[in-house]
Amino acid sequence: MNSALKGLPLVALVAVTLAGCAKDGYYHDRNEDYAGAKVAAPLKLPETRDTSRYRDIMPVPEAAGQFYARESEFEAPLPQTMASSSAVNAGQVALRESAAGSWLVVGAPPAAVWPELERFSQMRGLQVTNKDASRGVISTADADIELRQGLRQGSSEIRCETAGQTNTLCLTELQSHLEARSASASIASMSAQQAPGAQSMELQKRGNDWVMIMPFAIDRAWAELNFQLSNNFDMQGRRELVSADETSKSFVIDYVTESERTRGFVDSLTSLSLWESTHRLNLTLTPQGSVTVMQVSSAEDETLSADDQRELLDFVSGLLR
Structure with missing residues (x-):
């Protein structure tokens, strides 16, 4: 031991030893790094770059709703399940009903479901009188098939109606078609590539x-x-x-x-x-x-x-x- 350290109390000796370890030995003291950090100029990319190849690594979404200062002290909320037992997962098809009629909910965005509606009309030999992808409507001699964004993110809703009323036969056949396509992973694989577009609460x-x-x-x-x-x-x-x-x-x-x-x-x-x-x-x-x-x-x-x-x-x- 260095003779200069012989007179130091044990506590002080340990402190000196650990200080040396923190600086150059077993672990690195990050406090000094933060204290000495300096702001650097932002990285500039060439103007000729292909902008489609660049995006934010960790984008921060816009907050929906108003800021709320709680009346009481903060308490962590109850955890919610990772996936609701009633959620329609990717590629799944479920029936919804109300007094206004019935419709299908599909666990895929409209962009992934639209090709399946076109395939359905072709496979069934339906007489298509009008088709508008921008409105999500396929009109046939028997029924109008309407596709819209679902309530949940990454989901779609499909209606089959004749004269404003649910066409049960059309809806049932369409459900069978989509479930078969989902089983083959065609819809699920496409939905994974689509960005969710549902509006938020x-x-x-x-x-x-x-x-x-x-x-x-x-x-x-x-x-x-x-x-x-x-x-x-x-x-x-x-x-x-x-x-x-x-x-x-x-x-x-x-x-x-x-x-x-x-x-x-x-x-x-x-x-x-x-x-x-x-x-x-x-x-x-x-x-x-x-x-x-x-x-x-x-x-x-x-x-x-x-x-x-x-x-x-x-x-x-x-x-x-």
Whole structure:
């Protein structure tokens, strides 16, 4: 040992030794790197470059909705499932029904589904009277086939109608065709190459209350929400779908609100309830032009905080993403 270190206390000796290791030995102290970092000029690429070959490595999407400063302290939200049990996965086909009719939901964007509609009309020998790819419409002597963007990202909706009414035979045959093509991985493989184009839900604060704006007609919004709530609000004592009324476009649910989940021990003693309890809530859809607005309110004449409203609406919007 160096004679200059013999007189140092053990703690100081260890500190000196570790300092040397941090600088040149076993690990690198990044604090010094950050402290000495300098801003460099941005990299400039030649003007003659092929711009189609370049993109942002980590693009940041625009935020939908308004910034919200929570009324209470932040609490991490409940985790959502990686994939909803009712979600239509890539290439899958599902039937949706409402009082307004029936349609198919396909787990692929319209650009991937359109060639299959053309193939379907050719294989069935249908007499095509009009075909417009920009509008997603194939008109035949028997029915009109309409393709549109689905509610969920990367999905499509298909309708088969005759004189404005669902053509059940056309829809059934088309479902069989798409399921067969999906089984051969043709649709699924194409959907993986297409960028999702669905419009996103937006949460807005109106006065003291929060609402969710859905960029869809009310019949489509209600049918999809009815399907999703029926399949996902089935946890007894946590979240349950009590009733669904298509006439009034409303739902009644039992739900453990965020404030109920995060209340402290003292609040539990004060309320004489040590366990989390569900609250009966109303979800109501209202058409506003080309969009649908969903509001949440208490069905028990209780006050529902803005935090609780927003957390529930955010959870429900996750079912439609």
